[in-house]
Amino acid sequence: MSTYANPEKAYVWQDGNAFRAPAGTPIPTNPFGEAPSSGTGTPVVWDAFGGIEAGFEQNPSQDTKELPIWNYRQSSYKIARSPRSDRLKLKPVDYSKATITTLLQGGSITETTTGSGVWKWNLGDSEEFAILLVLEDEDDSHALYCERATLFTPPPRSLGGDKIDGFDMELLALAPVIPLSDSNPLA
Numbered sequence: 001m002s003t004y005a006n007p008e009k010a011y012v013w014q015d016g017n018a019f020r021a022p023a024g025t026p027i028p029t030n031p032f033g034e035a036p037s038s039g040t041g042t043p044v045v046w047d048a049f050g051g052i053e054a055g056f057e058q059n060p061s062q063d064t065k066e067l068p069i070w071n072y073r074q075s076s077y078k079i080a081r082s083p084r085s086d087r088l089k090l091k092p093v094d095y096s097k098a099t100i101t102t103l104l105q106g107g108s109i110t111e112t113t114t115g116s117g118v119w120k121w122n123l124g125d126s127e128e129f130a131i132l133l134v135l136e137d138e139d140d141s142h143a144l145y146c147e148r149a150t151l152f153t154p155p156p157r158s159l160g161g162d163k164i165d166g167f168d169m170e171l172l173a174l175a176p177v178i179p180l181s182d183s184n185p186l187a
Contacts, residue, residue: 016055016135018090019046020098023128023148031134032141032182046132047101050094053166056133057089058144058177086173087152088131088144093166102129103167105151126150131171141182148174 028046063082092099100109106124111117128150134143152172 016052016133018049018052018056018092018098018134019132020049020102021046021130021132023130025130025147027145027147027178027180028132031132031143031145031180032136047098048096049090049092049098049102050096051092053091053093055090055135056144059087059089060177061085061087086146086177088133088146088149088171088173088177089169090133090171091166091168099167101127102151102169102171103155128174143180145178145180146171146173146175150174 025046062084065080067078067080092102104121104124104127106127107122108124109119109121112120128148130145130147131149132143132145134141136142149171152170155167155169
């Protein structure tokens with residue numbers, strides 16, 4: 001169960017947590033259990049997303065093209081591959097610092113008039129950050145880590161009905177996505 005979901009702000013969460021830190025933050029020494037730390041002697045704050053609905057999704061894609069080779073016979077045995085692209089999907093259902101800073105893409109929040117209590121969201125321009133997604137249960141733990149990611153498109157938002165207020169975020173990995181596990185799956 002997520003230890004970062006605030007029940008006053010988030011209504012649904014999965015057995016996992018999501019964190020973000022400045023772009024280039026290295027893999028935490030222990031991504032499972034307590035809040036991750038950098039392990040480099042320099043403290044790095046990994047901001048926790050609060051409630052996450054229904055876990056996470058990793059969608060890799062890569063375009064391929066068959067290349068015909070002409071010798072004495074016609075055969076297609078060579079394949080050209082474009083660079084791999086990974087997208088990570090998650091649905092935060094809270095207004096944590098991690099959720100808001102991701103939505104603002106490096107922007108800020110300002111009060112419309114001093115003392116009014118009305119706040120305006122000012123969008124930034126494609127901020128990059130490190131992301132850590134962790135799922136745990138009684139038997140094992142798995143995580144996805146990427147040292148550079150960005151919000152791919154502004155997320156749709158669901159309000160009312162039988163949907164929970166949340167943000168369907170799709171992140172584009174700008175560096176390789178590294179799977180982590182608390183056990184060796186090949187042993």
